[in-house]
Amino acid sequence: MFEQLEMAPADAILGLTEAFKKDKSPHKINLGVGVYKDAHGETPVLPSVRLAAERVLAAEKTKGYLPIVGDAEFGLLTRKLLLGEPGAAIESAGRARTAHTPGGTGALRVAADFIKRCLGDVMIWMSDPTWANHPAIFDAAGIETHSYPYYDAQNKSVAFSAMCEALKEAPRGDVVLLHACCHNPSGVDLDVEQWRVLAEILKERGLLPLVDFAYQGFGDGLEEDAVGLRILCESLDEILICSSYSKNFGLYRERCGALTVVGASDEAVSRAMSHVEKVVRSNYSNPPAHGGAIVTAILTDNELRAMWEKEVSEMRNRINGMRSLFVKSLKAAGVKQDFSFIEQQRGMFSFSGLTREQVTDLRAKHAIYIVGSGRINVAGMTEANMPALCAAIADVL
Ligand code: LMR
Numbered sequence: 468m469f470e471q472l473e474m475a476p477a478d479a480i481l482g483l484t485e486a487f488k489k490d491k492s493p494h495k496i497n498l499g500v501g502v503y504k505d506a507h508g509e510t511p512v513l514p515s516v517r518l519a520a521e522r523v524l525a526a527e528k529t530k531g532y533l534p535i536v537g538d539a540e541f542g543l544l545t546r547k548l549l550l551g552e553p554g555a556a557i558e559s560a561g562r563a564r565t566a567h568t569p570g571g572t573g574a575l576r577v578a579a580d581f582i583k584r585c586l587g588d589v590m591i592w593m594s595d596p597t598w599a600n601h602p603a604i605f606d607a608a609g610i611e612t613h614s615y616p617y618y619d620a621q622n623k624s625v626a627f628s629a630m631c632e633a634l635k636e637a638p639r640g641d642v643v644l645l646h647a648c649c650h651n652p653s654g655v656d657l658d659v660e661q662w663r664v665l666a667e668i669l670k671e672r673g674l675l676p677l678v679d680f681a682y683q684g685f686g687d688g689l690e691e692d693a694v695g696l697r698i699l700c701e702s703l704d705e706i707l708i709c710s711s712y713s714k715n716f717g718l719y720r721e722r723c724g725a726l727t728v729v730g731a732s733d734e735a736v737s738r739a740m741s742h743v744e745k746v747v748r749s750n751y752s753n754p755p756a757h758g759g760a761i762v763t764a765i766l767t768d769n770e771l772r773a774m775w776e777k778e779v780s781e782m783r784n785r786i787n788g789m790r791s792l793f794v795k796s797l798k799a800a801g802v803k804q805d806f807s808f809i810e811q812q813r814g815m816f817s818f819s820g821l822t823r824e825q826v827t828d829l830r831a832k833h834a835i836y837i838v839g840s841g842r843i844n845v846a847g848m849t850e851a852n853m854p855a856l857c858a859a860i861a862d863v864l
């Protein structure tokens with residue numbers, strides 16, 4: 468039976484890493500998948516994570532199952548990181564509960580299955596463009612996907628009026644997928660005023676926000692990056708939040724994320740979580756423990772936490788430093804086009820404006836791998852690979 472199957476296409480992002488590994492060029496550069504790399508081009512184990520992992524292993528007494536939604540302390544710490552001080556009232560009213568999931572992708576899939584099972588025939592609206600895996604996850608759960616305008620390629624900014632107009636037309640009860648910060652792939656985020664306007668539209672139209680929060684700390688800071696989500700929390704009773712510890716703790720392969728459900732009351736959230744539990748149980752039963760134990764160890768120890776916060780700042784600063792160097796080096800390589808907008812973008816990614824043909828040429832002629840949409844992982848740039856990268860871009864332009 469399997470011989471009759473067609474090959475499925477390679478994944479738009481992870482497939483690039485596989486192709487990159489096979490490339491024999493000694494000069495190859497991978498700016499595809501969103502993984503942080505340090506100045507030496509390595510994805511490090513953060514020193515705070517290494518220390519915490521040692522402590523976790525030394526103190527571990529069992530390999531018994533976690534509860535279906537994971538450890539309660541991990542859930543509480545996750546909500547505190549996401550919602551901060553303004554979340555205290557939500558917390559004391561019992562209006563939020565968290566399920567520890569295998570990565571942010573796991574959180575999105577649990578959210579998608581929960582929506583499909585419990586919220587009727589609703590549709591989900593996602594930004595144009597969005598992370599390539601978003602439509603795939605919601606399609607897989609059987610939810611109809613639609614997009615709203617987001618990126619204004621001309622002005623390299625958010626097409627906010629068009630976004631609002633489209634969302635005002637969305638049917639009541641539909642779900643709106645939002646990126647909390649560091650929009651993937653554009654690197655362009657809403658400002659505070661825009662979040663406020665958006666919150667009003669969601670409220671008026673009875674739309675449910677599903678906030679994908681994968682890059683907390685990579686934009687302007689751990690607190691600063693949560694501003695939009697916290698504005699939504701002020702105005703709305705119900706929110707789904709899918710967060711990830713892959714990037715800010717560098718725990719990519721531990722698959723550690725969370726789905727947080729905010730509801731109108733303790734009872735409403737308990738009802739919702741009872742269905743989330745059913746979704747999890749019939750999917751992966753309960754979450755993998757190790758990544759969550761590391762996060763818990765770091766967030767509950769003052770010294771480790773201070774160390775980790777510094778490491779997050781260092782990662783963010785390195786990426787921003789690479790943005791400036793990239794813009795400068797493109798000029799030095801003779802590129803006439805204005806790329807200064809790249810310094811304004813936030814997070815790991817830059818929407819470079821390179822066309823699909825130019826992306827193909829970069830790979831074929833220069834062994835440089837970026838996503839077909841022109842998305843570049845700035846975190847993969849180093850001082851060492853910058854001259855070759857910019858010369859190659861000058862060539863394909
Ligand atoms: C990315 O967008 O490159 C990351 O979120 C990693 C992934 O799983 O695609």
